[in-house]
Amino acid sequence: MTQNRIEKIVQAFAEDLAPNQKVFSGDFVTVRPRHVMTHDNTAAVMMKYQTLGAKSFNNPRQAVFTLDHNVQDRSDDNLNKYASIGAFAQENSVDFHPAGRGIGHQVMIEEGYAWPGSLVVASDSHSNTYGGIGALGTPVVRTDAAALWATGRTWWQIPPVTRIELHGALKPSVSGKDLIITLCGLYNHDEVLNHALEFHGDGVASLSIDERLTIANMTTEWGALTGVFPCDATTVVWYRERLGKSSRIDEDAIAKLERNPLEADAQANYAQVIHVDLGSINSMVCGPDGVKVMHSADSMAEQKIKVHKAYLLSCTNGRASDLTAAARVLNGKKIASHVELYIAAASDQVQADSEANGDWQKLLDAGAKVLPAGCGPCIGMGAGLLEDGEVGISATNRNFKGRMGSREAQAYLASPAVVAASALAGYICAPDLTGEDLPPAKVETPEQAPRESTSVPILDGFPTEVEGRIVFCNSDNLNTDGIYPGKYTYREDMSPKQMAEVAMENYDDIFQQVAQEGDIVVSGFNFGTGSSREQAATALKYRGIDLVIGGSFSATYKRNAFNNGYLLVDCPDLVEHLRASGFGLQSTERLEQSVKLDFATGVAVVEDQRFAFAPLGPTAQELIIAGGLEPLVAGQLA
Numbered sequence: 001m002t003q004n005r006i007e008k009i010v011q012a013f014a015e016d017l018a019p020n021q022k023v024f025s026g027d028f029v030t031v032r033p034r035h036v037m038t039h040d041n042t043a044a045v046m047m048k049y050q051t052l053g054a055k056s057f058n059n060p061r062q063a064v065f066t067l068d069h070n071v072q073d074r075s076d077d078n079l080n081k082y083a084s085i086g087a088f089a090q091e092n093s094v095d096f097h098p099a100g101r102g103i104g105h106q107v108m109i110e111e112g113y114a115w116p117g118s119l120v121v122a123s124d125s126h127s128n129t130y131g132g133i134g135a136l137g138t139p140v141v142r143t144d145a146a147a148l149w150a151t152g153r154t155w156w157q158i159p160p161v162t163r164i165e166l167h168g169a170l171k172p173s174v175s176g177k178d179l180i181i182t183l184c185g186l187y188n189h190d191e192v193l194n195h196a197l198e199f200h201g202d203g204v205a206s207l208s209i210d211e212r213l214t215i216a217n218m219t220t221e222w223g224a225l226t227g228v229f230p231c232d233a234t235t236v237v238w239y240r241e242r243l244g245k246s247s248r249i250d251e252d253a254i255a256k257l258e259r260n261p262l263e264a265d266a267q268a269n270y271a272q273v274i275h276v277d278l279g280s281i282n283s284m285v286c287g288p289d290g291v292k293v294m295h296s297a298d299s300m301a302e303q304k305i306k307v308h309k310a311y312l313l314s315c316t317n318g319r320a321s322d323l324t325a326a327a328r329v330l331n332g333k334k335i336a337s338h339v340e341l342y343i344a345a346a347s348d349q350v351q352a353d354s355e356a357n358g359d360w361q362k363l364l365d366a367g368a369k370v371l372p373a374g375c376g377p378c379i380g381m382g383a384g385l386l387e388d389g390e391v392g393i394s395a396t397n398r399n400f401k402g403r404m405g406s407r408e409a410q411a412y413l414a415s416p417a418v419v420a421a422s423a424l425a426g427y428i429c430a431p432d433l434t435g436e437d438l439p440p441a442k443v444e445t446p447e448q449a450p451r452e453s454t455s456v457p458i459l460d461g462f463p464t465e466v467e468g469r470i471v472f473c474n475s476d477n478l479n480t481d482g483i484y485p486g487k488y489t490y491r492e493d494m495s496p497k498q499m500a501e502v503a504m505e506n507y508d509d510i511f512q513q514v515a516q517e518g519d520i521v522v523s524g525f526n527f528g529t530g531s532s533r534e535q536a537a538t539a540l541k542y543r544g545i546d547l548v549i550g551g552s553f554s555a556t557y558k559r560n561a562f563n564n565g566y567l568l569v570d571c572p573d574l575v576e577h578l579r580a581s582g583f584g585l586q587s588t589e590r591l592e593q594s595v596k597l598d599f600a601t602g603v604a605v606v607e608d609q610r611f612a613f614a615p616l617g618p619t620a621q622e623l624i625i626a627g628g629l630e631p632l633v634a635g636q637l638a
Contacts, residue, residue, distance in 0.1 A: 001449065002265035005228060006161050006196045009136040009262070013119040015153060016618060025269065026570070026614030028157045035062055035113045036140070036148045037122035039104045040069040042085045045123060048146035052633050058152035060093040064113055066104030067097065071374035072382030102347025102373045105129040105315040109213070110349055112248030116231035117262045121145075121154070126315055126397065128220045132213030133238075134231035134262070136196075141532065141556070143563050147633045155619045155629075157558065159225050160271035162195045166203030168279040173432040175325065176211025177317060177395065177415035179276070180218040181284040185294030186441055187274065190223060190477075193526060194555045195271065197227040198264065203278045204230060209238040210321040217316045218397050221291040225555055231257055245349070273444040280439035283418055283430040288391075288410035289401045296438075297418050297430035305412075308390040310341045310423035311404075312363070313371065314378040317395035317416050318346030320353045326420035327359035329431045330366035336426030342384040344371040366424075377404050386411060393422045455600055456615035461625040466567075467596040468520035468546050470606070473507065474584025478523055479530035480557065482507035484539045486531070499535060500542035508587040515588070517544030520595055524550065524575055528557025537561035549595065549604070549613075551575040562620060565628035569597065571604050574611040 003011065007024055014029045023029050038045050042065050057063060067082055082099060089096035097107050105126055108114045116134030121127060123145040130137025144154045170179065197219055199212075207215070212229045219227030229235075239254045283297035312318070312326050323343070335341050343363055345351035351373060354360040364370070369384065376382045378396040386392045386405030392412065394404065399411035412428060421431040458464050475482075485506045488494055504511035515521075521540065527550040528536060537560045540548065547567035561568050574595070583589060596605045602615035626632035 002268045004161050004163075004264040004268035004270060005198050005230070005262060006136060006226070007158060007268075008264070009117060009119055009228075010156070010158055012117070023158060025158045025160050025271070028155060028617050028620035030153055030619045031119060031156050032153050033062070033121045033148070034115065034118040035064055035108070035120045036145055037064045037066060037104050037108055037113070037120070037124070037127070038145050039066050039124060040081075041123055041142060042088070043081050045142050045145045045149070046085075046088055048142050049149050052146060052150050052630060053637055054150035057092050057094065057149050061095070062152055063094045063149055064108065065089050065094055065096045066101065066107050067099040068103045068374045069379060070381050071099040071372050072376060099374065100348060100372055102345070102350070103315045103318065103375060105217070106318070106346040106350070109133060110242070110347060111246045115253075116235060116257055121148070125220050126217055128224065128226050129213055129217040129315055131216035131219070131226055131228040132209060133235055134229055136226055136228055137216070138226045141559055141563070143629055144559070147629055150633055150637060155562070155623065159194055159196045159555070161269070162192050162197050162224075163270040163273045164197055164199045165273060165275045166199060166201040166207075167275065167277050168203050169206035170278045170281055171434060173417070173430070173434055174281050174283055175415040175417065176207055176214045178284045179278065179281050180215045180222070181286045181294055181413065182281050182438070183276070184218065184222045184291050185284070185286060186438060187222070187443070188292035190526060191272070191274075191443060193223040194552060195224050197224045199227065199229045203276070205232060205234060206278065207234075208321060209234060210319045213319070214316055218291075221397055230263070231261060267449060269448050270446055273446055275442040275444070277439055280437070282434040282436065283415065283432070285393075285412050285414045285418060285428060287399045287412035289399060291397075291399065291413065296436040297414065297428070298433050298436050301427070301429035304427040306391060306427050307339055307393050307422050309384060309386060309392040310335075310339055310419050311377055311384070311392065311394035311396060312368070312416055312419055313342065313344035313346075313376060314396040315346060315375075316397040318344060318350065320350050320357070320359070322395065322416040323350075323354045323359045323363065324357070326416040327362040329417055329420035330424060331362050333366055333424055335367040335423040339423045339426055340384065341366070341368045341423045342371055342377060343368045344376055345373045348373050380404055393419050393428055395419045456602065456617055458600055459618055459621045459625060462599070462621040464600055465596060465598050466520070466546055467594055468518050469516070469594050470578075470591040471511075471515050471519045471521050471545075472578055472583050472589045472591055473504070473511070473521055473523040473587065474579065474589075475507070475587065476524035476551070477526045477529050478507060480528055480533050480536035481530055483528065483536040484533060486533075489533050489535060496538075496542040499539040500544070503539040503543045504588075510586075511588045514590040515543065515545065516590075519545055519590065520547055520549060521545050522549045522575060522578060522595070525552045525572070526554055527552070528554040528561075530554070532556050532560065534560045534564060537564050537566045541566045549574060562623045563629040565624055565626065565631075567624055569604070569613050569616075571611050571613040574604055574606065577606070577609060577611065
């Protein structure tokens with residue numbers, strides 16, 4: 001059976017596979033990533049690591065520490081935290097990049113840690129960025145990072161893969177940021193939620209590496225788990241330009257990229273295909289208070305929305321070409337008197353390059369205020385935050401209410417050129433008119449090649465079958481606050497019994513009355529969306545619900561569930577069957593029907609109906625048998 005690009009990368013980094021076994025979307029696999037990056041949250045991961053009982057790093061070269069989030073904080077507490085991370089890195093021979101070196105994702109790319117065709121993870125949601133140079137970058141939670149330090153391994157379920165076909169080329173005054181804003185706004189009904197994205201088509205060659213990094217970075221905001229561009233001639237040229245700037249980048253390694261380009265097989269399976277005419281993309285702005293609400297820059301200019309603060313920074317658009325785009329707009333001019341413009345390079349190397357080519361000085365001459373290389377205002381830390389009643393225009397990646405300062409402020413996102421033009425004019429606008437039309441939405445669902453029938457071996461301690469009465473909670477996007485109310489999240493005194501008693505309280509108070517121990521919850525799509533609270537999984541476990549079957553799950557919820565030894569099964573056909581059969585008119589229904597799951601064959605049976613689900617291989621089974629990731633790793637270390 002053929003494989004797409006995502007499946008091939010995972011195949012190369014997977015372990016414990018059967019002879020000749022190929023991996024595909026839906027499979028749970030044990031993987032050994034090339035690298036795992038942690039930033040300021042290294043301190044929290046250190047505490048997780050200690051609870052595992054680990055004595056030493058499995059592979060110190062696999063870990064990378066970068067300090068980038070709170071770099072403006074010069075308090076004793078923060079400086080001591082940074083010093084403890086540095087000392088821990090030295091003690092364990094881990095590569096350490098101190099505050100001021102740059103944003104971790106940029107460092108990972110500049111230093112050659114993230115490499116085309118490799119699997120690289122980070123305890124940060126924007127590790128998708130690595131897809132811009134052809135790596136599969138994806139986030140992990142802190143428990144996973146600690147387990148990686150201790151064992152070198154973690155688990156991943158290969159998501160559905162969407163193929164993005166790019167055709168043509170962008171207009172001269174339109175950027176990759178405009179493209180990804182358009183994609184987030186045009187396909188804003190969870191079309192790619194929890195998918196992996198592969199970028200293909202003749203239009204890829206027209207995009208610079210910096211533009212690809214921007215697009216890959218914001219596939220996170222689009223809802224994807226990763227977004228991967230091909231390694232092509234543009235990538236190879238970019239790496240040759242970096243020769244001598246990192247010991248990890250050498251001619252032999254680059255030559256291997258040229259000789260062995262990673263390509264998807266012909267007829268590989270894709271969940272869907274999205275076609276994009278790059279020539280139809282215009283200058284766009286998204287917001288306020290959301291990434292998936294977009295407007296053309298031309299229409300925004302007509303409204304003359306006053307801007308108070310403007311930002312050129314972050315792992316999204318803090319690279320040299322971004323600063324160049326802004327400098328062209330501002331060259332020889334001054335920003336509006338009521339606007340504060342903040343700039344921060346993505347790394348010290350980027351700032352040095354921008355200073356050398358004169359762009360940095362042009363921005364300073366226009367009135368820009370310099371912040372250190374790091375995250376800063378993008379995550380609401382340090383100087384320059386939005387205050388009550390203010391409007392900001394930013395080249396960052398998120399504009400959720402309160403993220404960049406006051407909840408009583410408004411934040412819009414746009415390209416560096418639009419940010420610069422808005423700072424200059426004093427209101428949101430673009431340097432040039434590009435048009436207001438949107439490209440048509442074009443999604444195809446290709447026919448899937450049937451997966452080869454296999455029988456999954458069942459490990460000792462894992463059930464061959466599970467059967468229970470169905471409790472149908474017919475809701476899509478059932479969030480973690482509905483499953484486990486936020487008011488209990490930080491109450492450390494909640495016993496398992498008390499947690500069980502409040503499960504689903506915010507969703508439907510009838511749930512506690514009708515659900516019984518041993519029942520199986522069936523719910524809709526994107527179950528467990530929202531915050532990352534682990535109790536949303538453990539509360540159902542304590543309630544005696546054997547497992548949850550969903551149309552799909554939030555990726556973070558799924559990681560938290562399996563990391564706590566709680567079983568989830570994706571079975572969209574079963575959900576649709578129950579809906580088509582007339583069930584689900586109430587928020588919670590305990591049906592007369594039972595569902596029986598056969599884990600050896602991957603089949604769920606309700607009455608005389610059979611529904612296939614992706615079999616749970618040894619990786620997933622081990623987590624359930626052990627009771628979660630921490631006890632599994634602790635047992636392995638012992």
